[in-house]
Structure formats: structure tokens, C-alpha cells
Amino acid sequence: xxxxxxxxxxLMGSGHLGCQGCGGALAMRxxxxxxxxxxxVVIPACCWTxxxxxxxYSSLKxxxxxxxxxxxxxxxxxxxxxxxxxxxxxxxxxAWAGDGGTFDIGLQSLSGAAERNENIIYICYDNEAYxxxxxxxxxxxxxxxxxxTTPEKTPxxxxxxxxxxxxxxxxxxxxxxxxxxxxxxxxxxxQKAKSIYGTKxxxxxxxxxxxxxxxxxxxxxxxxxxxxxxxxxxxEVEDGERYTLNAPQADEPALPVxxxxxxxxxxxxxxxxxxxxxxxxxxxxxxxxLKLVQS
Numbered sequence: 001x002x003x004x005x006x007x008x009x010x011l012m013g014s015g016h017l018g019c020q021g022c023g024g025a026l027a028m029r030x031x032x033x034x035x036x037x038x039x040x041v042v043i044p045a046c047c048w049t050x051x052x053x054x055x056x057y058s059s060l061k062x063x064x065x066x067x068x069x070x071x072x073x074x075x076x077x078x079x080x081x082x083x084x085x086x087x088x089x090x091x092x093x094x095a096w097a098g099d100g101g102t103f104d105i106g107l108q109s110l111s112g113a114a115e116r117n118e119n120i121i122y123i124c125y126d127n128e129a130y131x132x133x134x135x136x137x138x139x140x141x142x143x144x145x146x147x148x149t150t151p152e153k154t155p156x157x158x159x160x161x162x163x164x165x166x167x168x169x170x171x172x173x174x175x176x177x178x179x180x181x182x183x184x185x186x187x188x189x190x191q192k193a194k195s196i197y198g199t200k201x202x203x204x205x206x207x208x209x210x211x212x213x214x215x216x217x218x219x220x221x222x223x224x225x226x227x228x229x230x231x232x233x234x235x236e237v238e239d240g241e242r243y244t245l246n247a248p249q250a251d252e253p254a255l256p257v258x259x260x261x262x263x264x265x266x267x268x269x270x271x272x273x274x275x276x277x278x279x280x281x282x283x284x285x286x287x288x289x290l291k292l293v294q295s
Contacts, residue, residue: 004184007033016059018051021216023206023223024125025051026180028060028096031123034190037062038091040083042076044106045069046098047132047208048125070105072097073113076120092121092194099126099140103161114170117198121190124163124201127208135211139163143281144274145266146213152269159281164203164237171240173198178234179205181223185234185246192236205232213265222263229255230286235293243293250290257282 011032018025024047032039039062043049049066053059067075076095083091097106102124110122129147130136137147139161150156167175173196178186186204193200205226209216226232227247234246248254257279261267270278 006030006183006187007036009033009036011037011039011061013059013061015053016051017053018047019208019210019216021207021209021219022047022051023180023208023219024048024098024127026219027123027125027186027204027206030180030183030186031094031096031190032060032062034187035092035094035194039063040065040079040091040093042067042072042079042093042095044072044075044095044097044101045132046101047127048096048098050132069101071109072101072106073118073120073122074109076122077113077116077118080118080120093119094121094123096123096125098130098132099124099128100130100138102126103139103163107166111166111170114167114172114199114201117172119197119199121193121200121202123190123204125204125206126163127206127211128160129208129211131208131211143278144270146269147211147266155269164201167201167203168237168240170199172201174236174238175201175203176234176236177203177205177232179223179227179232180207181220181227182234182247189236211266213268214263218263222260225255225260225263229257229260230282231257231260233286233289235289243289243295245289245293250293254286 012029042065044067072095076093080093126140128140129138135147136149137156141156143159144155146152176189178189207219207222236244258275
């Protein structure tokens, strides 16, 4: 077993306003540990607009720029350009956005930044709905999931958008998935992204206990189960073509997706047929990923 020690420096204070068990809060803590104090965080409208704390206070010990919902990537690009004009090549600029501000509302500016290969790290903490405004479905919400706009009798009828596929198609230098259940993998990927010039994209699964209708102490457990059931495999893509699988391993037996779904109230209405449908989709996506890794 590998030994791993988290960087000791804390750049996120304990006075943040996140819910108990907030996956997005822990994800931010990991990222700042990985990047250090020479970091500027650009945050659009999302849960983290609230979590950071009310102006002029902030739970983060680095500069924060709050921006409009759709502008995380372009605002971060502007900050990067200003630093470059000043001759500051040491400070890292990250755009930190939820799934709504990434998969949906912010996709245009993200695509533009990726096409220009702006030298930023874009991190999407994905809690799979618009949680800050009342748990409405987003493009990241899974198939057949409950939200307040897709109630149990009419759950979400569309599959989750393939945001990694979209970003890989831009042929950016680096894209990767990560979760709070694997901090060594997560921090390594953030530090790797920091070392690469150009647009880097990290897709981070960040459970939301209220929105997922799960106990707050299960956030890390759910993140781990998502990987073990192949719902959210961990992998990296370099230059839009070189795939590396991190977890689970190709020959590792998968947990049935029911083990992941049954712990979340947002899936409590599913029938056995529904679960088998979801299992079939996951199996198909896993086989596609394996082909990409092996190619």
C-alpha cells in the first residue's frame, strides 16, 4: 500500500458556510492544499458563492473573484492575462464552477477558453444538480434521478451529459476525473495540471447530501462507491488522445450499480427494470473507456 500524506498547509478556514458533508467543500480544501497560496480562485454563481462567505469576508486564504454564472472560464482567462502583463508567471488561476455553470450555463465560455488554450485550470465540482437554488435538474443530473423539477413520477428522462468527452474533443493538454474519496489521486492530478501550460479541466464528483437525499457522513462513501461501481471511473486524457485509467483497474470486479443507488433517496423510486437499464448504460460506457485506454 502506498503511503500518502496530505500537504499540511490549510488555505481554507473552518468558518465556511457549506452543508455538513459537502463534497464541494472538501474538494476545495484538497485543491488549495495541492496548489498553495499563490493561487487565485474565480467563482461564478454556484453553491460556492455562498460557501466562501459573505463579502467582505471569505473562508479562503487566497484571492477570490466572484463572477457571473456563465463567465467562469472567460473571467479566469482575463485574470491570467492581467498576471501575465505584470510578469507574474507563478500564480495559478483556477475557475471553480458547479455542474450548472459548466455543463449548461457556462459551457460557451468554457469552450471558447479551451479553443484558445487559455492557461487556466478549470475545475467542475459536480453535485449533479442546481443545488444552490433548490435541487433543480442540470445537464449533469443522472438518468432517472429525482430533483425538484424532475419529481418521482417524472424523473429525469435524459442521460448525464458527457462533459469529459466534450472537453477531450477540444484537444486540450490535460483533462481528468477525480473524487474526494481518493485524495492522493485528486491532489496528484491538480499538481500535474499546474505543471502543464494551457487549458486543464478537472471533473470532480462532489456529493451533495441534501440533494442526493443521503446522510452527510456518507459523502466519501458514496464517492468511493461511484468509482467501484464504474459510475464515475477515474482517468486522465492528455492532448485529447492519450487515456490513462487510474481506478478501478480494468480487471477489478465491479460492484453492481444498485449498491451505489440504494443509498440515495433521489433514486428510491427506481424499479428493478430501471436499475438494470442504468447498469446496462454503465457497462457500455465502461467498455468504451477501456477501448480508449487500450488504443
